[in-house]
Amino acid sequence: MTNISKKIKNVEQTIIQAAQRAGRNADQIQLLAVSKTKPVALIKEAYLAGLRHFGENYVQESIEKIQQIKLDTDFEQAVFWYFIGPLQSNKTRPVAENFDWVQSVERLKIAQRLNDQRPDHLPKLNVCLQVNISGEQSKSGTTLLQVIELASQVNNLPRLTLRGIMAIPEKTDDQLRLEKQFNELHNIYLHLQQLYPQVDTLSMGMSGDLEKAIACGSTMVRIGTDIFGSRG
Numbered sequence: 001m002t003n004i005s006k007k008i009k010n011v012e013q014t015i016i017q018a019a020q021r022a023g024r025n026a027d028q029i030q031l032l033a034v035s036k037t038k039p040v041a042l043i044k045e046a047y048l049a050g051l052r053h054f055g056e057n058y059v060q061e062s063i064e065k066i067q068q069i070k071l072d073t074d075f076e077q078a079v080f081w082y083f084i085g086p087l088q089s090n091k092t093r094p095v096a097e098n099f100d101w102v103q104s105v106e107r108l109k110i111a112q113r114l115n116d117q118r119p120d121h122l123p124k125l126n127v128c129l130q131v132n133i134s135g136e137q138s139k140s141g142t143t144l145l146q147v148i149e150l151a152s153q154v155n156n157l158p159r160l161t162l163r164g165i166m167a168i169p170e171k172t173d174d175q176l177r178l179e180k181q182f183n184e185l186h187n188i189y190l191h192l193q194q195l196y197p198q199v200d201t202l203s204m205g206m207s208g209d210l211e212k213a214i215a216c217g218s219t220m221v222r223i224g225t226d227i228f229g230s231r232g
């Protein structure tokens with residue numbers, strides 16, 4: 001077993017145990033491997049250990065890796081790419097052309113551009129709205145007040161499929177505060193699901209807080225450090 005496959009086993013075990021404690025089925029929780037800043041060789045190790053879903057944050061870096069992997073015959077099965085980083089409007093085209101998901105949509109203009117630039121020969125682009133749950137000025141994301149309106153606008157765009165919400169909670173040691181933010185996100189998710197039946201994704205939980213996120217209803221955890229090591 002490689003170092004990375006051991007780490008993946010550990011993460012998968014953590015997900016299973018957290019799901020059991022919450023009375024949930026671990027099959028309802030997707031593991032997204034966050035490979036930003038990491039080379040194709042490490043992504044390949046994770047792929048060979050069974051992972052198929054990868055998250056990236058930086059446009060140029062990710063497009064280079066995606067193109068390289070497309071030509072690499074060791075990747076026999078399809079890999080699904082998730083853009084999870086801040087996205088400027090002048091960089092939407094390569095994202096619309098190369099990714100399967102964008103989880104960091106925080107304003108209508110970005111959604112419209114992704115919709116207009118999504119090639120016709122590809123399936124619709126899956127989208128999550130990023131919610132700024134802590135309300136911190138420095139954080140990306142739409143506000144709690146705006147998320148329902150943005151959802152209705154995004155849901156009208158024909159080349160996008162609204163799948164749910166994504167959030168990065170505040171960095172805090174206050175466990176109750178963190179739990180409150182996760183619970184608020186879960187409530188928004190349930191509300192959106194009532195409005196839009198195709199909504200099935202609550203993307204929350206990272207290396208430091210995946211167990212609590214799962215306890216609070218996460219359907220997708222985004223794990224970088226615990227799989228690929230720290231990012232220097």
Ligand SMILES: *Cc1c(COP(=O)(O)O)cnc(C)c1O
Nearest residue numbers: 034084206207208222223224225
């Ligand atoms: C980097 C990143 C992650 C992974 O964080 P880790 O703490 O390394 O697991 C998850 N989500 C987003 C949006 C990120 O930018």
